[in-house]
Amino acid sequence: MCPQRPPGTLAAMKPQSMAVETHELSKRYRRVSALTTCTVTVPEGRVCALVGPNGAGKTTLLRMLAGLTRPTGGTARVLDGVPRQNAAFLAEIGFLAQEIPLYRRFSAEDHIRIGAHMNPRWDASLVRTQLTRLRIPLGQRVGTLSGGQRAQVALALTLAKRPRLLLLDEPVAALDPLARQNFLATLTAAVADGGGGLTVVLSSHLVSDLERVCNHLILLAGSRVQLSGDIDTLLTEHKVLAGPGDDAAGQKQNLTLEQMVVAYMGADEASGGKHLTTIGEGS
Amino acid sequence: MTWLVWRQYRAQGAIALALLAAFAAVILADGFQLAAHWHSILTTCSGNNACLQQQEPLVNGVVSDLPDISLIVPTVLGILWGAPLVAHELESRTTDFAWAQSVTRTRWLAVKIGWLLLAAAAYGGVIAALTTWWSGPINALSASAFVPGQFDTQGIVPVGYAVFAMALGIAAGTVARRTLPAIAVALGGFIALRLVVSTVLRPHYMAAVTTYYKVTGSFTPPGQAWVLGQGAVSRSGVVVAQGWGDLYPALPASCQRLLPTSPTGKSGSESAVFSCMQAHGWRGFATYQPAGRYWPFQGIETGIYLLLAAALIAVAFAIIRRRDA
Numbered sequence: 001m002c003p004q005r006p007p008g009t010l011a012a013m014k015p016q017s018m019a020v021e022t023h024e025l026s027k028r029y030r031r032v033s034a035l036t037t038c039t040v041t042v043p044e045g046r047v048c049a050l051v052g053p054n055g056a057g058k059t060t061l062l063r064m065l066a067g068l069t070r071p072t073g074g075t076a077r078v079l080d081g082v083p084r085q086n087a088a089f090l091a092e093i094g095f096l097a098q099e100i101p102l103y104r105r106f107s108a109e110d111h112i113r114i115g116a117h118m119n120p121r122w123d124a125s126l127v128r129t130q131l132t133r134l135r136i137p138l139g140q141r142v143g144t145l146s147g148g149q150r151a152q153v154a155l156a157l158t159l160a161k162r163p164r165l166l167l168l169d170e171p172v173a174a175l176d177p178l179a180r181q182n183f184l185a186t187l188t189a190a191v192a193d194g195g196g197g198l199t200v201v202l203s204s205h206l207v208s209d210l211e212r213v214c215n216h217l218i219l220l221a222g223s224r225v226q227l228s229g230d231i232d233t234l235l236t237e238h239k240v241l242a243g244p245g246d247d248a249a250g251q252k253q254n255l256t257l258e259q260m261v262v263a264y265m266g267a268d269e270a271s272g273g274k275h276l277t278t279i280g281e282g283s
Numbered sequence: 284m285t286w287l288v289w290r291q292y293r294a295q296g297a298i299a300l301a302l303l304a305a306f307a308a309v310i311l312a313d314g315f316q317l318a319a320h321w322h323s324i325l326t327t328c329s330g331n332n333a334c335l336q337q338q339e340p341l342v343n344g345v346v347s348d349l350p351d352i353s354l355i356v357p358t359v360l361g362i363l364w365g366a367p368l369v370a371h372e373l374e375s376r377t378t379d380f381a382w383a384q385s386v387t388r389t390r391w392l393a394v395k396i397g398w399l400l401l402a403a404a405a406y407g408g409v410i411a412a413l414t415t416w417w418s419g420p421i422n423a424l425s426a427s428a429f430v431p432g433q434f435d436t437q438g439i440v441p442v443g444y445a446v447f448a449m450a451l452g453i454a455a456g457t458v459a460r461r462t463l464p465a466i467a468v469a470l471g472g473f474i475a476l477r478l479v480v481s482t483v484l485r486p487h488y489m490a491a492v493t494t495y496y497k498v499t500g501s502f503t504p505p506g507q508a509w510v511l512g513q514g515a516v517s518r519s520g521v522v523v524a525q526g527w528g529d530l531y532p533a534l535p536a537s538c539q540r541l542l543p544t545s546p547t548g549k550s551g552s553e554s555a556v557f558s559c560m561q562a563h564g565w566r567g568f569a570t571y572q573p574a575g576r577y578w579p580f581q582g583i584e585t586g587i588y589l590l591l592a593a594a595l596i597a598v599a600f601a602i603i604r605r606r607d608a
Contacts, residue, residue: 068382069607085604091385101379103291110290111380117286118384154380161385 019044019079019165019199020065026073027060034060036223037074042216045196047187049210049231050203051261052220058203059098061220062167065201066095079164091120094163098170100154104143108136108153112160119161127156130186148179155183159190166190166200172209180206184213207258217257219264226264231257284386284394292399295364299406307413309349314417317341321420341421350414350436353407357441357448358473360403365452366465368395369599373460382608392603396453396596400446407445411437422507429509429577431481438581443588448473450592450599457599480587486511488583491570498567499557506574513571518564535563 020042027035035057042048050058063069064076067083067090076083079092102111108131116122131138136149145153151171158166168187172180191198191213201218204210217234219227227234239255320341328334369392372378381391415437422428428437435441451472456465491511496502498515514524523530531542538559572580 063608066383085387085389087385087387087390090383090387093383095379095383097376097379097383099376099379101376103377103380104375106290114287114290115384118284118381118386120385158383 016043017080018042018077019046020048020201021077022061022065022074023076024074025061025064025071025076027057027064027069028072033223035064035220038220038225039074040218040225040228042199042201042218044199045194046216047191047200047202047214048216048218049207049214050201050218050220051205051207051210052203052226053265056220057223058220059169061218062095062169062201062203065165066093066167068095087120091161092164094158094161094166096154096158096166096168096171098173100147100150100171100174102142102150102154102157105141107139107141108157109138111142111153111157112138115157115160121162123160123162127153127160130156130159134182146179148175148182151175151179151183152186155186159186164197164199166198166202168200168202170203170205172204172206180209184209188213207261211257217261219261221265227260235260284390285398287381288395288398292364292402296402303406303409306349306352306410310413310417313349314413317417317420321423324424335424338424341424350417351432353410353414353436353441356410357403357407357444358470360406360445361448361452361469361473362466364399364403365449366456366469367462368399368453368456369603370456370460370462370465374462378608388603388608389600392600396599399453400449400592400596403445403449404442407441407443408439411439411441414441426507426574428507429572429574429580431485431509434485434509434577434580435477435481438578439585440581440588443585443592444473444477447476447588447592447595450595454595454599457602476591480584484587485580485584486572488580489572489576491572493568493570496567496569498561498565499554500567502567502569504569504571504573507577508574509572511570511572513569514567515560515565516568522568534560538563 018041020040022038022040024037024039025035026033026037038057038061050061052058060069064071065078065083067078067085078089081089081092083089083093103114106114108127112124112127115127116124128138131153134149134152136145136152142150142153151174155168155171158168166187172183175183187200187202191200202210202214211231215231217228217231218225235255235257238260324335324338328338369378372381382388418428418433418437422433422437427433435444448469452465452469455468455472456462459465459468492504494502494504495516502513504510512524514522515530516522517533521533523533531539534542534556538556541555541559
């Protein structure tokens with residue numbers, strides 16, 4: 001159904017397996033195209049930033065990868081399977097939606113028990129340890145917790161599934177800087193604990209946050225992929241493009257992730273929807 | 284999955300059980316009193332039908348209306364539990380939590396719907412059983428179990444109503460994705476269907492039996508039959524239901540003259556009118572569903588509601604499976 005390696009990827013030459021591999025993945029809602037021919041790969045063990053303006057298709061892409069939304073075109077392979085409504089597939093995916101969905105009248109402990117009944121692998125002690133460490137009351141209704149605490153509860157519950165792919169949709173958008181930092185610290189620790197077995201795709205507007213935790217990038221604008229690949233590789237390439245020339249001494253300006261992202265955000269308009277995909281997996 | 288359903292509904296379930304216990308307590312207390320009264324009547328009359336017919340109705344006041352509570356139970360179940368089942372989870376986005384676990388949407392819906400339909404059937408069934416038991420003496424004295432109103436609260440039909448109302452609420456919530464419109468549809472749809480089925484469809488589940496008899500005599504179908512219509516019919520086929528006002532213009536002039544000005548007062552003149560009518564070829568008639576059809580009718584009506592419930596549940600599944608989350 002889906003070619004093992006989309007044409008043109010360097011990944012075909014590398015032994016590293018892909019956690020996410022999409023080929024011309026598209027989603028149309030009646031007349032609106034939410035995602036257009038999206039071809040990206042995320043190697044296993046990476047922390048991938050999914051950035052782009054509002055309405056760029058970030059949520060659509062994440063929900064398709066999670067098996068919640070069906071594509072209208074193209075194919076996706078996630079952890080060597082097709083995203084679908086299947087218990088074995090769903091068990092591998094940790095998906096945290098934008099609104100931090102929890103049962104507001106239930107306590108964290110209730111959620112832990114619900115998770116235990118709905119997942120084959122369930123690390124209840126991980127959630128309890130984590131939340132106790134953060135001094136988040138386990139027995140209190142989550143509706144009465146602060147936004148940052150709720151996000152931590154939701155992330156801990158998502159991690160308790162012991163997923164191999166973590167899909168996080170703007171999890172820090174509503175959080176204050178401290179809560180954001182704590183959230184990302186938890187995420188970083190989880191990736192470190194995973195020992196390369198956990199892949200993360202994380203969407204956000206806050207590029208400065210992403211710079212610290214992510215090593216891979218997918219940039220969407222106007223429902224299309226504008227840029228994707230290893231962040232260091234992308235920065236080096238763009239430095240080369242922007243750097244030399246008139247400067248004889250070879251003085252290269254240091255391009256930040258933020259500068260690069262901002263430059264491409266408007267690329268959709270400027271290039272008339274030209275497909276600017278750069279791929280550079282591995283490092 | 285079952286634990287999630289238990290956690291979500293245990294508080295409401297406890298309230299529902301408490302209400303059921305209160306209903307049962309009143310029904311049982313009153314029912315034993317009623318049964319005792321009925322036994323004393325039986326002893327007094329010792330098989331004398333005329334004596335039984337002179338007895339006053341067995342219940343008065345508030346308690347006589349108590350079984351009517353069971354008429355609104357299905358609607359309440361459909362509104363409070365059925366409509367929010369999917370709609371409220373979509374509204375509060377908790378589906379994004381539930382569907383992110385290692386459980387497919389289909390299974391999530393199947394377990395939730397399964398338990399709630401079971402709860403509705405059990406709840407409707409217990410109330411129906413209590414009401415049926417309570418109504419025993421009244422059924423025996425008034426032979427009224429088949430009559431609309433009594434028929435709707437006894438036997439197995441309340442189970443069908445409860446399951447249907449729940450299914451309607453669930454399906455409406457799944458289609459509308461919002462609780463409030465789903466409640467409106469569940470309420471309106473249930474009442475409308477109940478009215479249509481009980482007044483339009485039910486009399487025709489089987490072809491009614493019509494018995495003709497001498498207009499001077501009288502006729503009561505045996506047992507707890509459901510009389511759909513009774514009156515007089517002329518030789519040329521003019522049908523007049525009971526009531527002097529309707530009868531007068533239909534009568535031949537010779538009989539009209541015999542009609543008493545105040546019909547209730549002079550029964551002697553009434554029999555003269557009947558004799559006159561018989562001489563002109565009028566017959567009495569009664570159209571009814573015989574008592575033996577009570578359970579077949581209960582079965583047919585329950586079947587209709589269960590089939591409709593199954594169709595609604597199928598719609599809910601089709602939508603949840605196909606629609607993007």
